[in-house]
Amino acid sequence: MERKKIAAGVTLCTHKTNQFKTSAVSVNIITPLEENVSEKALLVHLLARTNKDCATLTQMNRRLASLYGAVLSPNAMKLGEAQVLTLTLVTIDDRFALKSESILKEGIKLLMSCLFTPDITPEGFKKENLEREKRLLSERIDSENDDKIAYALKRMTEEMCCDETYSASPLGTKERISEVTGKEVFEVWKKLLLTCPVQINVTGSFDEDKLTGIIRPYFERLERKDSDIVYPHTEFISESYGTKTVTEKQKVQQGKLVIGFRAGMTYDMDNFAAIKVMTAIFGSGTFSKLFMNVREKMSLCYYCSARLISQKGIIAVQSGVETENTQKALEAIRHELDEVRQGNFTDETLEAAKLSLKEGYLSVSDSVLSIDGWFTSQCLSGDFTAPEQYIAMTDTVSREEIIVAANMVTEDTVYILESEKEAE
């Protein structure tokens, strides 16, 4: 895995291998989560759907189909307080082309033309395209709300970070999406190309010089200057000053319980390894305290797990429980965290947590999309850390460091989604 700069604020991350039968290329534009979030979410979808050469959906889809069903997918995601706009292209390798076509090269050209030559008029993005993407994005927001597990986590985050940029959804808001004009998206597009850091990830079999030769000129044509490039900054709140409890009712069969903790971090790698192992002991995996006790011993739930969101210094515990059992589950989860704080976990559990994390790091290199995701997860920092280095960090974590880390964790927000049916 390599990372190098190819133009002002443009980095190229590559993993060259013949291990896979496909390649993935992703362009990640790193922007702050606080400005024009809805405009940018619309933009990345507009860019993926049509461009100057393929002006209709059907033309674009025919082009992708001619590249053996290449997939070009847009996404807007939240990474700390950054909104990362991603266009990902996945293609089969040239060696499987039936008529010796250059699938990857053509695919990358298509990707670049989506980014640099959209189908626009002097007034900006065309109305019919904009209206379609507004509808699709609004429906995606609706659809995510219909997934109650995701909805409960989103609501907890909104409540916990209500005074922080992090509460925003990377998809924007339906209200703002409905108002945005083609001209506004156009202006945002121009600004992003000049001032935002861009990371391009390429995984698969390719010729690195040819690859750089295709990509670099697109960026060199722009007047990008290193001094204009700004990386978004994330605010870390290391400690909670008391628990906020929010309860909502909906007509659901199963209630949801989500607890947000401040992890005691002041930046994304602050005491990272110890906190990561501690979180695993607490609630990530079948060996964890939450699984073994809240699920297996108490039979309170099917899922109850903790995960660290290191880019924001938050630990989230998610569970689905009968509404009548909510308090019992909440107390049990708090009790298990106390157990970790007091060092009441076995050496076997500690080893299991480390082994499980290392297993995850070792698996990264076995899939095209997990390698791409690894690159993307690090796009906010100036340098690159390979999975092997995370393994080494994990190995050095001691029992004492885990206990210290657990004692830095403070409960911030409890979000409860109650089943209305049972409350009546």
Add this chain to the structure above:
Amino acid sequence: MNCELRKNELLNEQYYEIDHDSGLKIFVMEKPDYSGAFAMFGTKYGSVDTCFRIKGEDEFTSVPEGIAHFLEHKLFESEELDAFERFSKTGANANAFTSFDRTCYIFQCNGNFKENLEILLDFVKAPYFTEETVQKEQGIIGQEIRMYQDNPDWQVLFNLLRGIYHNNPVRIDIAGTIESIAEINAELLYSCYNTFYNLSNMALSVAGNVTKDEVIAIADKMLKKEDKVEFEQIIPEEDKNVAQSCIEEALGVDIEKFALGFKESYTSPVRTAKETLLMNIALEIIAGKVSPLYSRLMEEGLINTNFGKEYFTGRGFSLPIFTGESHNPEKVRDEIIKAIESIKQNGISDEDFDVAVKKLYGAEIYRYNDVDDLAGNMLDAYFNGSDLFENITLYKSVTKEDVEKLMAVSFDVSNCCLSVIK
């Protein structure tokens, strides 16, 4: 023991198919350039297997809905250390799943492969159920059932199956109901286990950084020869027509979900690789992203990016389905039916056929990337009476006339069901 090497030159892949002395079928694909390995130990037993007897027994046993899934959960337990605790010492990522027609136990690891395979073969072959542990699981699975009841994508599919089928057990929820799992006891679990977890009804599939000799050595050590258990099943008669043409449920979603299925009538229980490929080509031509239907539905605001189509098939059931989200599912259904009728009437153009085949050929290549897919696909192909490389060779021989013929029988537009979650 018989061991055969199967190769495919186009893909530059090969795997071993082994008839182990124990009676177990074993597949191994050696992938030395991968870091990890994936193993899957599965049985041809799922939620649809609800009424059976071992050959020679007097009575058929009818079991509660959801018992195959319940059994999957319980196998992880043993008298001493449960399977999850054993895997936590090796670092492997272990899990299991139950579908309509199979139950599979899996692990992925980047080290200690032999030890992990020993654990897998050991715990699946060592059932341990008591009334107490059965009761404990009812709470956990009860919550799993509740979770799915709130999942509109899951509900829209199961409502569709209940709308399509009168008696076919595929209409039963895989995890059963809170009431049905309350009837499960240790004795019933042993009865299912002894019928379906016989090695002759199972297969082991491994892909990744391993050798076939390693796998065989562990199988030799862990598996005793088992005599084949022959069983009989009662498969309920199924009417040719759908049970309901429309089925609706209110969950209070922000955007309505729909699933539209066309009932097929086959006398043989499993679709061949060729039948499946032809259907997938047909679905691509009807509703793929380059089809006129897709762009019309998209431009008219009737579907969004969650629109999809699938050949939903397994042992004893098969139906082409279209799924998605819409503010007007009835209109989407009408448009799909119109498109099908138009293709049936006018035939398929050479260009549309070529585009669909090229896309599906590309999709086939993607299935050879990840060790979990490779192991899963070898096992699936075997359980479906095919072999892994059959698909990739079929692309050369299928014709648009084959697809047209299939469409004439499989898409009876008067015999479909629309399921909607509001």
